[in-house]
Amino acid sequence: MTIYYDYHIHCDNSPDCHESLDSMCLAACEKGMKEIMFTDHFEFYSTPNRSKIFTMEYLDKCFKRISEARNRYGNDIFIGYGVEFGQPHLQLKEAECILSDYPFDLVLASVHKIDDKELKLLDCRDTANQSLLDRYLDNVYEMVCSCDFDVLAHIDLVKRYFCSAGHSIRIEERPEMVDKILSKLAERKKGLEINTSGLRQGVKEALPGKNIVARFFELGGRIVTFGSDAHVKEDIGADFSAVSDFVPDDYELVSFRKRNISN
Numbered sequence: 001m002t003i004y005y006d007y008h009i010h011c012d013n014s015p016d017c018h019e020s021l022d023s024m025c026l027a028a029c030e031k032g033m034k035e036i037m038f039t040d041h042f043e044f045y046s047t048p049n050r051s052k053i054f055t056m057e058y059l060d061k062c063f064k065r066i067s068e069a070r071n072r073y074g075n076d077i078f079i080g081y082g083v084e085f086g087q088p089h090l091q092l093k094e095a096e097c098i099l100s101d102y103p104f105d106l107v108l109a110s111v112h113k114i115d116d117k118e119l120k121l122l123d124c125r126d127t128a129n130q131s132l133l134d135r136y137l138d139n140v141y142e143m144v145c146s147c148d149f150d151v152l153a154h155i156d157l158v159k160r161y162f163c164s165a166g167h168s169i170r171i172e173e174r175p176e177m178v179d180k181i182l183s184k185l186a187e188r189k190k191g192l193e194i195n196t197s198g199l200r201q202g203v204k205e206a207l208p209g210k211n212i213v214a215r216f217f218e219l220g221g222r223i224v225t226f227g228s229d230a231h232v233k234e235d236i237g238a239d240f241s242a243v244s245d246f247v248p249d250d251y252e253l254v255s256f257r258k259r260n261i262s263n
């Protein structure tokens with residue numbers, strides 16, 4: 001299967017990305033992508049109103065710029081207006097308000113932080129620090145149970161940081177919890193993302209690996225999206241050929257429009 005939809009990319013709307021929206025769009029066209037989804041970050045915190053970055057003005061700016069890009073490139077490629085919510089379970093009301101105010105095509109849900117601290121800043125060096133794995137998974141499960149979203153992004157992001165600390169800790173070590181998360185996704189008809197960014201980083205694995213995707217289908221999951229998590233134009237669609245066999249042979253790519261599957 002050729003994957004020509006990249007459903008997780010960033011541009012210079014996101015505070016951690018410096019590649020311009022235009023160069024991302026042009027590169028995606030050059031690579032023959034048919035659909036791209038800009039999923040710029042919006043982070044939530046346990047202490048409300050903490051962020052000076054993630055505001056309504058920020059969302060307005062993102063929407064305006066994506067609309068302009070659609071006018072420029074819309075004949076050549078579908079440019080999706082998405083968002084990557086980080087920890088939306090921490091501010092459920094605020095997340096709900098945002099979803100009612102903006103016409104997103106796709107909402108990704110991610111856990112990037114525990115106790116408002118970036119995963120990469122938490123201490124993953126101590127192998128005895130298994131509680132970090134449990135706390136991460138507890139957060140993912142709570143988010144998957146309580147939030148409004150469409151696709152769970154990089155379910156095992158934490159392995160990237162365990163790996164860079166020299167450990168091979170995987171969420172597969174908690175099969176019951178992984179099953180609870182995947183079953184809840186399937187029950188709520190939410191999608192699971194196959195995020196290829198791990199293949200370009202130290203961990204050298206997709207987020208998640210093939211076994212977790214297979215388990216998702218076993219548990220009744222049906223919706224999978226592919227995302228490069230590109231923050232630079234070169235990474236758009238990167239390593240999609242390495243994960244195309246993660247889904248059954250007869251799997252058909254899904255398109256999202258206004259948070260509904262359109263095919």
Ligand SMILES: [Zn+2]
Pocket residue numbers: 084110112153154
């Ligand atoms: Zn993310």
Ligand SMILES: [Zn+2]
Pocket residue numbers: 008010084229
């Ligand atoms: Zn991302």
